Amino acid sequence: MNSQIFHPFVLPFVLGMAFVLTYCVVGLLRVIGQLPKDDRKKFWRSLVTPKTAWANIRDLVGDCLFHVKIWKRNPVLGYMHTAIAFGWFMIIVIGHVMLFTLKPLEGIELQGIERTLPNFYYPIFFKYFAEETPIFAILMDFFLLMIISGILIAVVKKIHSKIVGVKRIMHFGFADNLIRFALWTIFPFRLIAEKTNIMAFWWLYSIDLMVFMFMLPFTRYMHIPTEALFILLRHAGLKPREPRKGYALAQIYSCPSCGLCIDACPMSVNDKNSGNTSAYFMKRLRNGDREEAQRIAETCMQCGKCVAVCPVSIESCDIKMSQREAVPYTINSDHSYLDNVEPETKGNAKVLYFAGCMTQLTPKIMRAMKQIMEAADEKYAFLDKDGGVCCGRPMLLSGKTAEAQAMMAKNTELIKQSGAKRLVLSCPICYKVFKEEYQLEDIEILHHSQYIDELIKRGKLKVDKNDLNYVYHDPCELGRAFGVYDEPREVIENIGHLRKAKSEKELSICCGGSLGSFNLTQQERDEITTNSVNDLIFNNPDEIVTACPLCLKTFARKSPVAVKDIAEVVANQLK
Amino acid sequence: MDFGFCLSPSSHVKMDSVDLTTFNRLKETNPDLNTCIACGSCTATCTAGHFTEMSFRRILLMLQRGKEDEAKKMIQHCMLCGKCTLVCPRGINIRKILLDITR
Ligand code: SF4
Ligand code: SF4
Ligand code: SF4
Ligand code: SF4
Ligand code: SF4
Numbered sequence: 001m002n003s004q005i006f007h008p009f010v011l012p013f014v015l016g017m018a019f020v021l022t023y024c025v026v027g028l029l030r031v032i033g034q035l036p037k038d039d040r041k042k043f044w045r046s047l048v049t050p051k052t053a054w055a056n057i058r059d060l061v062g063d064c065l066f067h068v069k070i071w072k073r074n075p076v077l078g079y080m081h082t083a084i085a086f087g088w089f090m091i092i093v094i095g096h097v098m099l100f101t102l103k104p105l106e107g108i109e110l111q112g113i114e115r116t117l118p119n120f121y122y123p124i125f126f127k128y129f130a131e132e133t134p135i136f137a138i139l140m141d142f143f144l145l146m147i148i149s150g151i152l153i154a155v156v157k158k159i160h161s162k163i164v165g166v167k168r169i170m171h172f173g174f175a176d177n178l179i180r181f182a183l184w185t186i187f188p189f190r191l192i193a194e195k196t197n198i199m200a201f202w203w204l205y206s207i208d209l210m211v212f213m214f215m216l217p218f219t220r221y222m223h224i225p226t227e228a229l230f231i232l233l234r235h236a237g238l239k240p241r242e243p244r245k246g247y248a249l250a251q252i253y254s255c256p257s258c259g260l261c262i263d264a265c266p267m268s269v270n271d272k273n274s275g276n277t278s279a280y281f282m283k284r285l286r287n288g289d290r291e292e293a294q295r296i297a298e299t300c301m302q303c304g305k306c307v308a309v310c311p312v313s314i315e316s317c318d319i320k321m322s323q324r325e326a327v328p329y330t331i332n333s334d335h336s337y338l339d340n341v342e343p344e345t346k347g348n349a350k351v352l353y354f355a356g357c358m359t360q361l362t363p364k365i366m367r368a369m370k371q372i373m374e375a376a377d378e379k380y381a382f383l384d385k386d387g388g389v390c391c392g393r394p395m396l397l398s399g400k401t402a403e404a405q406a407m408m409a410k411n412t413e414l415i416k417q418s419g420a421k422r423l424v425l426s427c428p429i430c431y432k433v434f435k436e437e438y439q440l441e442d443i444e445i446l447h448h449s450q451y452i453d454e455l456i457k458r459g460k461l462k463v464d465k466n467d468l469n470y471v472y473h474d475p476c477e478l479g480r481a482f483g484v485y486d487e488p489r490e491v492i493e494n495i496g497h498l499r500k501a502k503s504e505k506e507l508s509i510c511c512g513g514s515l516g517s518f519n520l521t522q523q524e525r526d527e528i529t530t531n532s533v534n535d536l537i538f539n540n541p542d543e544i545v546t547a548c549p550l551c552l553k554t555f556a557r558k559s560p561v562a563v564k565d566i567a568e569v570v571a572n573q574l575k
Numbered sequence: 576m577d578f579g580f581c582l583s584p585s586s587h588v589k590m591d592s593v594d595l596t597t598f599n600r601l602k603e604t605n606p607d608l609n610t611c612i613a614c615g616s617c618t619a620t621c622t623a624g625h626f627t628e629m630s631f632r633r634i635l636l637m638l639q640r641g642k643e644d645e646a647k648k649m650i651q652h653c654m655l656c657g658k659c660t661l662v663c664p665r666g667i668n669i670r671k672i673l674l675d676i677t678r
Contacts (some may be wrong), residue, residue, distance in 0.1 A: 064610065139600060331677040334651035337626050339640050380580040387625040390654040398655055515657045518674060521607065522666030556607060 007128075010121045011198070012206045016213030017120075024225050027253075028202045029230065034246035039238050046236035059231045065089055066222075069311040073260065076153060083150025085224075086164030086347045087143040093125025094143070098136050105130055124209070125193040128202055137441040144194075147187045155184065156268045159287040170279055172220070179215040182208045199404070221369045223256035223425065227312060240315065241292065243323040244285055255282040255314050261306035266510045269531040270524055278316035285319070295519065297323040302529075303476040335406035338389060343414045349381030351451075352420035354411075356427040357390050358549040365426050365549055368571035369448060375574050376460040381418060389414070393433035394515045404437075411510030412438055424451045426567065428478035428548045429515060435482065447478055447486040449547045449566050456494055462575035468496040470569070471541035473532075473555070475548035476509035488547050488566055495573050502538040509535050511546075513554030537557040537561055545569055593641035601615050601627050601638065608666045611635060615658035617669055623652040630673065631669055638676070650677060 046052040062068045063087045071078030076519065086566040099122060122129055132140060137551060158180075161169045172180075186208045193201035230250045236373055240248035261278045274297045284293040297320040307317055351373065359365050366385075373380040390410055392404035413422060422444045425431045429536050431447045435442070446454075455461040470492050478484045485505045503509055512520075512528030520528075533555060536544050544563045546552055555563040602608050605634055615632050623629035629652040637646040659669045 071676075160623045329674060329677045330647075331653075331674070332651050333653075335654070337652065341626060357654075357658050358661075361620065361658060361661055387622065390622050390656040392654075394657050394670075407647075447638075515670075518668075518671045521668060550661075570590075 006231050007079070009203045009206050012203075012210035013124060013213075016210035017427050020213040020216055020225075027217075027226075031233075031250050032244055033251065034242075035238070036241060036246070039236075039247065041242075042238065043236040045235060047232065052235045055235045056232055059235070062310070063231060064484055067311065069313075070258075073309065073311065075166055075575075077157075077166070079155040080150045080157070080164075083146045084154075087147035087150065088521075090143045091140055091147075092123060094136055094139055095126050097134050097520050098126060098130075098132060099123060101136075103130055109300040125202065125206070128197070144187060144191055148191065151184050151187060158200050160181055166259070166263065166460065168259060168268065168274060170257050170259045170262070170283075175215060176219050179212060179219045182211040182215070183221070186212060188454060208370045210434060215363045216485055220255070220257040222253045224310070226250055226253040229510065230312070234313065234454075238425070238469075239434055240319045243319055243326055244288070248285075248319050248322060251314050251316075251319060252282055252286045254312055255279070255286075255316075256312065257283060258311060260309050260311060261316070264309040266301070266303060266305065266512065266528045267520075267524075268425040271369050273299070273520075273524060276300065276476075277315070278310070278321075281320065282314065283314060285450050287321075293323055294327055294413045296320075299389055299517055299519040300510070301476075301510050301514035301520070303510035303514055304480040305476070305507070305510065306425060308480055320397065321397075321528075324397075325401060327399065329398075331400065331403070333395075333400070333403040333406070335403075335410075338406055338410040341389060341410060341414070343383075348379070349420045349423055350379040351422045352381055352415060352418045353424045353426075354388070354391075354415075354430065356425065356430040356549075357382070357394075358429065358553075359364055359405070359426045360384070360387060362549040362565070365552070365565045365567050368565065368567035369424075369426065371574065372452060372455070372567060376455045376461075378455075378460075381420065383414060383418065391430040392437070393429050393431050396433065396437070398518070408433070408438060409558065412440065415440060415443065422446060422451075424448055426565070428475040428481070428550060429550065432477045432481055447484060447487075447547065449478070450484060450492060452567065452570055453487040453491045456491060462571070463570060463573045464492050464575055465494065466496050466573060468542045469499050469540070470543050470545045471499045471536050472503055473511065473544060473546040473551055474505055475546060475551050476508070476510050476514070478508050478547060479508055488545075491566060491570060492545055495569050498540045502535045510552040511548075511554040513550045515550070525554070526558060528552055543569070581604060588640045588642075590640075594643075595639075595641060597643050598638040598641075601672065601675060605668065607665065607667045608635070608672060609665060612665060614664060616662045616664060618659045620662045622656045622658055623654050628651045629653060631673070634673075634676070647677060 035043065066084065067078055067081040070081050126132065157164045157166065180494050186205065189201050189205040189208055193205050233247050233250055238247045240251065242248060244252065257279055259279050262268055265274070265277040267276055267421070276296050281293060283298040284296060300320055302317050302320070304317055307315060353369055355366050389407050391411060392407040395404040395407065421442065423434065423440065424446050425434060426448045428447065431445070434445050450460065456463065470487055472492055474485060489498055509532040510528065511532055512525040541561065544555060544559060545559055545566050546555065546563065547566045549565065552563055552565050603677045613632055618624055618630040618632045620673060621629050621631065629649055634649055653673055655673070657670050663669060
């Protein structure tokens with residue numbers, strides 16, 4: 001025996017470990033190398049800035065080990081992840097701690113290199129080599145059983161996902177099934193090996209570890225090491241610039257294909273379209289299937305719900321945008337005609353109202369706003385009473401950033417010429433682009449729901465309360481995008497009674513009309529709308545109130561109850 | 576000699592020699608195109624049409640007559656705002672078709 005330089009059964013594990021470590025280091029260097037220069041600088045700086053450094057530690061522990069976000073959504077799944085991740089982490093840590101007390105078992109000869117090298121596999125096969133101190137032995141058994149309990153849940157979830165509250169799960173190929181099988185059996189084998197000390201089980205345990213580690217980079221389990229990197233990059237405040245490079249690449253490998261976004265996505269009302277959800281988008285990108293990725297990116301409505309529910313905070317909407325930008329169209333936009341557009345108003349208004357394209361199609365919102373501003377005695381002006389220039393967001397949504405500039409520049413010029421210090425918008429689609437892209441310096445940008453709320457609170461607008469029950473729909477680009485949830489609700493409470501929808505606020509379901517999608521057909525949109533309406537009228541309201549002209553128009557197609565804009569209901573109740 | 580008016584060039588299109596590849600490709604990927612009733616709602620509401628000649632209905636007509644270059648030139652004015660799509664009584668996905676023409 002002494003002629004051997006180590007115990008052969010550790011070899012599979014050592015090989016696997018060496019492979020996976022090399023792969024991760026190369027991957028890490030690749031991601032960091034692909035970051036644009038200024039992003040990289042930002043990243044290094046974030047690592048030493050106390051605030052981001054603290055956030056890093058908090059999330060590394062909270063998300064990677066304890067999966068706090070999954071707990072919040074689904075405690076059973078939360079326990080499953082924590083049991084496996086935290087349990088595994090702990091037995092590795094305790095194994096290393098015990099190294100200090102290592103006393104080889106009788107009959108175990110440390111061989112060759114084992115005598116000189118600090119052997120990193122001792123903690124993994126501890127019981128084979130040494131006696132565990134009693135207190136540690138109890139802890140080790142505890143965590144091992146914890147992991148196995150987590151795996152049991154995983155088995156149940158695989159066989160019957162509805163028991164753990166998940167409707168649709170992703171279906172995986174051979175590689176994913178094999179590695180999952182390896183993962184499930186690692187710990188039972190270890191338990192048996194430890195308890196019986198049968199050599200065959202030590203071998204099986206070691207081989208299982210090898211299979212797991214060799215397959216890790218090629219399967220969804222790569223999210224385990226990548227997520228740590230992704231958390232650091234995210235806290236550095238980066239944006240994905242290219243769909244499959246740098247920051248986006250880190251995100252692609254951090255998505256474990258958990259499938260939570262499939263059930264959440266409004267498109268999933270249609271089974272065929274559930275294949276267009278973010279989970280599949282990320283998978284296609286990972287597999288380098290650019291064409292499918294592009295098609296999915298153009299089908300998605302960019303409503304942001306998948307991002308809101310994602311336990312890993314994958315910014316799939318941003319990645320889809322960068323995917324759209326990556327495709328060249330030959331549209332060759334020519335908006336030079338905008339040079340001749342003259343402002344409708346110049347001079348002394350305090351509040352400037354911009355209706356935007358969508359509100360042009362729902363003139364009753366414009367009329368209501370006029371009534372409201374007059375009742376509140378505001379010095380106002382309309383920017384686009386007789387048709388204006390598009391805000392540019394629809395063009396941006398198609399991935400044509402440069403082409404949108406002409407429209408944005410024109411609007412900026414017109415707004416500045418008006419001399420107003422406040423800009424009020426009726427359309428959340430405009431609101432988003434004005435907030436995020438326009439350089440309007442000291443001009444305050446308000447959505448009309450915020451503006452009306454303020455007018456009521458300042459006592460400038462007097463309204464009567466009626467007896468109707470309203471339900472409020474959170475437009476995606478106002479709610480999820482900017483967290484404007486309370487103002488519209490407070491306005492409605494002044495007008496009537498507010499009932500709850502089934503899904504609200506960050507879980508609100510897109511109306512289906514979104515300009516974010518290019519590919520959805522009218523029928524597919526109608527299905528989404530019907531589903532969203534049913535969710536809204538869950539508590540039998542008399543009317544649906546929304547704060548987006550596009551939602552209004554979309555819901556009106558399918559709703560059995562009246563749909564109104566928040567400005568309309570307020571204008572009807574003016575004293 | 577300038578009379579203040581002149582004969583306009585013939586706009587006669589010989590349908591036999593017209594190249595319809597783009598239009599046919601478009602019809603294949605966007606079958607909803609076939610349901611257009613040329614009502615002109617898209618044109619009436621067009622944001623770019625407020626300032627220019629932009630008209631989706633005419634773009635379709637141009638493509639049907641093989642005048643692809645003219646159509647593409649007109650599309651340059653489009654803001655992709657989507658109003659046309661919203662008002663189309665046949666639910667034609669105009670915004671996507673506009674993009675597809677330039678693809
Ligand atoms: S994007 Fe998020 S929610 Fe969707 S599968 Fe990936 S990790 Fe899960
Ligand atoms: S953004 Fe909305 S539509 Fe797009 S995948 Fe996410 S949930 Fe679905
Ligand atoms: S129309 Fe309203 S609900 Fe639909 S995507 Fe836009 S903001 Fe969201
Ligand atoms: S609105 Fe629709 S049906 Fe009418 S002309 Fe335009 S594309 Fe055709
Ligand atoms: S998307 Fe283009 S064609 Fe349609 S209304 Fe807007 S500017 Fe006109």
